[in-house]
Amino acid sequence: MSVRNIFVVGLDEHNRKRLEHLRGAENYRFYGVIEPSEVYDTEIFPIEEMLSRAETLLKGFSEPIEAIVGYMDFPVSTMLPLLCERLGTRSTSLTSLLKCEHKYWSRLVQHEVIADYIPRFTAFDPFDALALQHIGEAGLYFPFFVKPIKSSGSRLGFRIESPEDFAYAVARLCEGIGTISEPFNYVLEHAKLPDDVRSVDGGHCMAEEIIGGWQCTLEGYVFQGNVVPYGIVDSIRYPQVLSFFYYRYPSILPANIQEKMQALTRQIMSHIGYDNAAFNVEYFWDEVQNRIWLLEINTRIAQSHCDLFEKIDGVSHQQVTVDLALGQLPDMPFRQGIFKVAAKFFYRVFFVDATVSQVPNAEEIETLQHAFPGTMITIQVDIGMRLSSLPEQDSYSYALAYVWMGADDEVALEENYARLAEQLHFAFEDIVA
Structure with missing residues (x-):
C-alpha cells in the first residue's frame, strides 16, 4: 500500500507518538498544520488568519493529501469542516457540526426528538x-x-x-x-x-x-450514516464542587442505563445529520429519579480519553478519527489493553489565585512514573506562573497536573493515585484564597 499523507491540526510530539501506534500507521505519514501553541495554550484564536495560512500550506504540498484531522476542542473542531471543504477532504458538514457546537441551536434540535431528556x-x-x-x-x-x-x-x-x-x-x-x-x-x-x-x-x-447526577461521556462515531457508540467514560467530580477529580474507563453505570444512552445517541446524531466523523456526548444519570439528561454534544474524540482507551482497549481512539477521515470503517479494538480500569486524575488547588513557587522536577516525575507502571504525569504550571494565566480552567479551581493511571481494579486505582498525589510537591506565594 502506498503511503497516505495525513495532516493534523495542532499536532504536538506527544500525540505524534500516539498516532504512530495506531493500526495501519506503518502506511501513514503524519504532518502538523498550525502550531499547537496557537490552538491550545492560548485564548486568542484568529481563525480567519489561521485558516488562510493552513490553506496556503496544504495547497502547496507536493503530494496527495488523504486526510485532515484534529483532536482538540475549539477552535480546531470548528475549523475542520471549513478547511476540509477547501481542500476536498472528508469531514462532516459545517451545518451538522454547528447543530452540536452552537449550544442554543443544539438544544433546539435536541428538543425536536428527545425533549424529555434535556433541561x-x-x-x-x-x-x-x-x-x-x-x-x-x-x-x-x-x-x-x-x-x-x-x-x-x-x-x-x-x-x-x-x-x-x-x-x-x-x-x-x-x-x-x-x-x-x-x-x-x-x-x-x-x-x-x-x-x-x-x-x-x-x-x-x-x-x-x-441537572445533575452521575456524569459520563459516551464516545462514538458515524460512518456512512450508521451511528456507533463504542465506549462510556465516567466523570467523577470533587465533593461539593463542579471541578472534575478524574475520568474513569470503562464506565460502571448499570447496563440498562448505558444502553439507553446509546439509543438516545443514535437518535439525536441521526436527526442532526452528523456523518463520517467522531463525536462524544456528555450525559447525567439522576439515580434518585432514574432520569437521564443530555448535557452536551462535542464534535471530536475527547483527547483526555486517548490514554484510557489505549490502556483498556489497546489503542488510542484517535484510531476512529484517522480511519473516518480516510473514508474507512474504524478498526478500533476492544479490551485488548494491559489494564482492567484506567483514569485521568486532575491534581487541583482551589485558590482564587496564587503564584507558583515550586513544582515537581523532571527527576521526581520520572521516579513516580517508574514506581507506578503505566503512569503518565504532565505538569501544567511553571515556577513564577500566576495561576490565573492558565488557559482552559473551570471557574472554581486550577489543574496543576494531569495523571493517567491504570490498574486491575478501582480500589487499587484510587489507592495508587492517593499515594502518588502525596508525593507531588507544589508550593505557592501571594495566595488569594
Missing part, C-alpha cells in the same frame, strides 16, 4: 441589563446554570443561586466572552442558519435548568 433552557445577552428578567420570563428560576453559547471545557460556566451570583457571572462573561465569540462568529458567517439561531450569535449565553 429547560433559554438564550440571553449578557450585555442586556434586563437579562435576568428575560430568563425568568422564559420560565427559569434560581438555581440555574449559565454558560456561553460556545465555550471550551468548563470555562465561564457558573451555577446561579441568587441575583448576586448572576451579577458576578455576567461581569465575568462580559469580560471574557469576546475571545471565543469573535472567532466563532466568523465560522457562523459561513453557515446557513435558521433565523431564530442567527439572532443568537457567539456573544450570547445560555441559561439552563440545573
Whole structure:
C-alpha cells in the first residue's frame, strides 16, 4: 500500500507518538498544520488568519493529501469542516457540526426528538441589563446554570443561586466572552442558519435548568450514516464542587442505563445529520429519579480519553478519527489493553489565585512514573506562573497536573493515585484564597 499523507491540526510530539501506534500507521505519514501553541495554550484564536495560512500550506504540498484531522476542542473542531471543504477532504458538514457546537441551536434540535431528556433552557445577552428578567420570563428560576453559547471545557460556566451570583457571572462573561465569540462568529458567517439561531450569535449565553447526577461521556462515531457508540467514560467530580477529580474507563453505570444512552445517541446524531466523523456526548444519570439528561454534544474524540482507551482497549481512539477521515470503517479494538480500569486524575488547588513557587522536577516525575507502571504525569504550571494565566480552567479551581493511571481494579486505582498525589510537591506565594 502506498503511503497516505495525513495532516493534523495542532499536532504536538506527544500525540505524534500516539498516532504512530495506531493500526495501519506503518502506511501513514503524519504532518502538523498550525502550531499547537496557537490552538491550545492560548485564548486568542484568529481563525480567519489561521485558516488562510493552513490553506496556503496544504495547497502547496507536493503530494496527495488523504486526510485532515484534529483532536482538540475549539477552535480546531470548528475549523475542520471549513478547511476540509477547501481542500476536498472528508469531514462532516459545517451545518451538522454547528447543530452540536452552537449550544442554543443544539438544544433546539435536541428538543425536536428527545425533549424529555434535556433541561429547560433559554438564550440571553449578557450585555442586556434586563437579562435576568428575560430568563425568568422564559420560565427559569434560581438555581440555574449559565454558560456561553460556545465555550471550551468548563470555562465561564457558573451555577446561579441568587441575583448576586448572576451579577458576578455576567461581569465575568462580559469580560471574557469576546475571545471565543469573535472567532466563532466568523465560522457562523459561513453557515446557513435558521433565523431564530442567527439572532443568537457567539456573544450570547445560555441559561439552563440545573441537572445533575452521575456524569459520563459516551464516545462514538458515524460512518456512512450508521451511528456507533463504542465506549462510556465516567466523570467523577470533587465533593461539593463542579471541578472534575478524574475520568474513569470503562464506565460502571448499570447496563440498562448505558444502553439507553446509546439509543438516545443514535437518535439525536441521526436527526442532526452528523456523518463520517467522531463525536462524544456528555450525559447525567439522576439515580434518585432514574432520569437521564443530555448535557452536551462535542464534535471530536475527547483527547483526555486517548490514554484510557489505549490502556483498556489497546489503542488510542484517535484510531476512529484517522480511519473516518480516510473514508474507512474504524478498526478500533476492544479490551485488548494491559489494564482492567484506567483514569485521568486532575491534581487541583482551589485558590482564587496564587503564584507558583515550586513544582515537581523532571527527576521526581520520572521516579513516580517508574514506581507506578503505566503512569503518565504532565505538569501544567511553571515556577513564577500566576495561576490565573492558565488557559482552559473551570471557574472554581486550577489543574496543576494531569495523571493517567491504570490498574486491575478501582480500589487499587484510587489507592495508587492517593499515594502518588502525596508525593507531588507544589508550593505557592501571594495566595488569594
